[in-house]
Amino acid sequence: AQTVTQSQPEMSVQEAETVTLSCTYDTSESNYYLFWYKQPPSRQMILVIRQEAYKQQNATENRFSVNFQKAAKSFSLKISDSQLGDTAMYFCAFMKFFSGGGADGLTFGKGTHLIIQP
Amino acid sequence: DAGVIQSPRHEVTEMGQEVTLRCKPISGHDYLFWYRQTMMRGLELLIYFNNNVPIDDSGMPEDRFSAKMPNASFSTLKIQPSEPRDSAVYFCASRRAGTGGLDTQYFGPGTRLTVL
Numbered sequence A: 001a002q003t004v005t006q007s008q009p010e011m012s013v014q015e016a017e018t019v020t021l022s023c024t025y026d027t028s029e030s031n032y033y034l035f036w037y038k039q040p041p042s043r044q045m046i047l048v049i050r051q052e053a054y055k056q057q058n059a060t061e062n063r064f065s066v067n068f069q070k071a072a073k074s075f076s077l078k079i080s081d082s083q084l085g086d087t088a089m090y091f092c093a094f095m096k097f098f099s100g101g102g103a104d105g106l107t108f109g110k111g112t113h114l115i116i117q118p
Numbered sequence B: 001d002a003g004v005i006q007s008p009r010h011e012v013t014e015m016g017q018e019v020t021l022r023c024k025p026i027s028g029h030d031y032l033f034w035y036r037q038t039m040m041r042g043l044e045l046l047i048y049f050n051n052n053v054p055i056d057d058s059g060m061p062e063d064r065f066s067a068k069m070p071n072a073s074f075s076t077l078k079i080q081p082s083e084p085r086d087s088a089v090y091f092c093a094s095r096r097a098g099t100g101g102l103d104t105q106y107f108g109p110g111t112r113l114t115v116l
Helices: none
Strands: A003-005 A008-012 A019-021 A024-026 A032-039 A046-054 A064-069 A075-081 A086-094 A112-117 B005-007 B010-013 B019-024 B032-040 B043-049 B051-057 B063-070 B074-079 B088-095 B111-115
Touching: A008 A019, A008 A024, A008 B010, A019 A112, A024 A075, A032 A064, A046 A064, A046 A075, A075 A086, B005 B088, B010 B019, B019 B088, B019 B111, B043 B063, B043 B074, B051 B063, B074 B088
Parallel strands: A008 A112, B010 B111
Antiparallel strands: A003 A024, A019 A075, A032 A046, A032 A086, A064 A075, A086 A112, B005 B019, B019 B074, B032 B043, B032 B088, B043 B051, B063 B074, B088 B111
16 A cells, blocks of 8 residues: 655745645555645645656646656655745645556545745 | 535534435546545545446445445445544545546535534
């Protein structure tokens, strides 16, 4: 079974600053994806970014980017030019997929509460 | 598209009562997932279905929990009898089968269950 660890329960930064959220995972699987989800106070789960493990290039979505270190099993999220609306819980998640096209459910870390200060 | 629909959004019940949570996945999605979120345990996968068939129910905590998917557009998660420790937010999510399972899981708004 895989595990996902987020070692920062809470982080606080000033608006417009850059912040990096850490995530490490442990797995013996070779076919998997990694995700970051955002959960604002509304509790809706929103996909921020995803990374295919077989790709060496780090994924980027606008102000959000990841640093994927496969050998180290590390998957950090960088938020540039942080905004007040980025205040939320952020969850790192792992998903195993199968050669036939199917995939498992998500395994989540415990989350990091990110607070953007005005 | 209406997204994943869950009902009710909030449920308050007394210990020992039966609770049924409902989910309507996004049309055309082949997979449906039930998750539970608590402060102590975080987000946990309870069970998931592929084409209405349960694939992995290893996350279902006890026999008091059961889930069904009678057709492609409806699923239920039932707790009978309910206990205070079942209080949590229950999420339903769905996704379409895709190459390598790349397709995103889309989450419903969740049902906040409180068992008194």
